[in-house]
Amino acid sequence: MNTERKDTMRLSLTSRPRPVPSSVGIVHLGIGAFHRAHQAVYTEDAGDGWGICGITQRSATVVEQLGPQDGLYSVLERGPEGASARIIGAVREVLTGDATAGRVADPAVRIVSLTVTEKGYRHDPATGRLRIDDPEIRLDLTGREPRTVIGRLARGLSRREAPVTILCCDNLSANGATLRGLVEEYAERAGVKITCETAFPSTMVDRIVPATTAADLDEAERLLGVRDHGVVVTEPFTQWVIEDSFAAGRPAWDEAGAILTGDVAPYELMKLRLLNGSHSMLAYLGSRFTYVAEAVDVLGDAVRRYMDEDAGPTLTVPDGFDLEEYKASLLTRFANPALRHRTAQIAMDGSQKLPQRLLGVVRDRLAAGAEPRWAALAVAAWMRHVQTAGELDDPLAGPLREAVSRADRPDAVVDVLLAVTEVFGPDLRESRVFRDLLVEHLTELTSGGSRY
Structure with a gap:
């Protein structure tokens, strides 16, 4: 994206109800369309200043899309009665996967969230255990700088002292406990010590987010008056249920409509x-x-x-x-x-x-x-x-x-x-x-x- 598009997105800030956060308190691994249409919207609507650093674990496309726009992007909501669009400003940084361990280790970061799809955990779905025979996990365990999500997460946590919450938002059964088990198993096998206080609450996320098409880009441009290649498309319905167990605070997601509960x-x-x-x-x-x-x-x-x-x-x-x-x-x-x-x-x-x-x-x-x-x-x-x-x-x-x-x-x-x-x-x-x-x-x- 060029400078002109970046400036145009800034001019469009008047269509947003919230000011852009000035600092990052959340690192999100897997900043794809679902996160931008779901958790980032809740964070924006909470309105209490939690900025997000989004890290892509695979393709650099989202960095190329959102970087020149200072992380701004639009959400195109399609319902039976028509479409609407809004600009989201909760994402303050967009980085590639190599930055994961360093950002996870940052003491200013209080929540690390994930939407990396089921396969991103490189686990056996039948047992919930880490797939030690996975080629990338095996290479991480040989001592290279980790490239898997679990390896990068464990490496970052091993460099922390401050408490942190790890918030899995993928479709895994008992996703908090499952992710804790995978991180602990990896750390043990890699000889990595994690000493900081950690919480792994479980969550349930629900919103249908199809892949964005060229027609969606055109419709968002018609509604907003700006060409945004970072458009995400979704439905009016949204739901987020979160186990209320955090090690270092959280945004007021409940004020934005999330359900905080003791049993997800x-x-x-x-x-x-x-x-x-x-x-x-x-x-x-x-x-x-x-x-x-x-x-x-x-x-x-x-x-x-x-x-x-x-x-x-x-x-x-x-x-x-x-x-x-x-x-x-x-x-x-x-x-x-x-x-x-x-x-x-x-x-x-x-x-x-x-x-x-x-x-x-x-x-x-x-x-x-x-x-x-x-x-x-x-x-x-x-x-x-x-x-x-x-x-x-x-x-x-x-x-x-x-x-x-x-x-x-x-x-x-x-x-x-x-x-x-x-x-x-x-x-x-x-x-x-x-x-x-x-x-x-x-x-x-x-x-x-x-x-x-």
């Missing part, structure tokens, strides 16, 4: 199994559709039956929470045609997502003596995706493709994929009920005889 688990499970599980079902079962709104128009009944018959019975509903209204609202959100959320985006990294979103439902229903028919349909659709996707975007793409290359019948495909313990663990491979459901569904999906 019921909210987390509802979101993972209802929203994320349904999303994955739509992505794999509806892969012939480009957008989620198109898929839910055809598959809405199957998704609702998955929610009602499989996911719903596994949930503990918080007092005062209207579960039926929440399920209905999810279908309404999925059907929002203005979002243009691509099924291919949701289908990425399935081996990392299934254990969190669907396989917990399967296990709980089997333990209750029930057949997880609809959850099994979604898993079978993923298996079909592994077989047929032109390019499988998944950290385990090699082993998964090699496995299905040895199978020429649906039952054989089911058996070789159930044997991938990184996804299914040893227990689901031994379940005859689950295997039979998968074979039944995959046979229908393969023959083209399925009504889906």
Whole structure:
């Protein structure tokens, strides 16, 4: 971006309700579209001066987009009644991953938050443990300057004395405790000592944030009068539930609408199994559709039956929470045609997502003596995706493709994929009920005889 664009974004500050923070109290790892449409907006709306240093762990694109604009960017909100846009100023720095350890070690930083996607933790989703056989983790543990998120985080924490909160905002079960375990395991193996006081609260985040398109850039420019290549697109709905356990203070996120609670688990499970599980079902079962709104128009009944018959019975509903209204609202959100959320985006990294979103439902229903028919349909659709996707975007793409290359019948495909313990663990491979459901569904999906 050039100087003219930077100056134009500054002139647009009058459209923002909050002054730009002057200092950084939060370092955020993984400053992608989701963080900018979710946690950064809450931080801005809290209005109490907490600035964010965003660090990209992979592509430098966001640095190139936001750096010349002093971190300013716009959020384009699309709802059934139209679109609106606003400029966010909570992000004060945007840096590349090499800066992680140094910024985490800064005593002025009081919170380190993360949205690096499930695969960014380089863990085994079936066990929650660090994948020591991961090539990058292995290289970090040999003594090089760390390049993985866990390695960089542990290195930064080892250089701190001041207390700090580590706030995971990714879709992992018990994400706070899971992240603490990964950091401690890495530190032990690397011979790194972490002596500062740390808190690892759990969180649940909920907002649909599809990939930004050229049409979105054009619409934001029409609404704001400025061309911003850092636009993020989202829906009107937003939710953030946070375990209220912080080592060094926090922004007034509750004043901005976040729920601070002593127990995040019921909210987390509802979101993972209802929203994320349904999303994955739509992505794999509806892969012939480009957008989620198109898929839910055809598959809405199957998704609702998955929610009602499989996911719903596994949930503990918080007092005062209207579960039926929440399920209905999810279908309404999925059907929002203005979002243009691509099924291919949701289908990425399935081996990392299934254990969190669907396989917990399967296990709980089997333990209750029930057949997880609809959850099994979604898993079978993923298996079909592994077989047929032109390019499988998944950290385990090699082993998964090699496995299905040895199978020429649906039952054989089911058996070789159930044997991938990184996804299914040893227990689901031994379940005859689950295997039979998968074979039944995959046979229908393969023959083209399925009504889906």
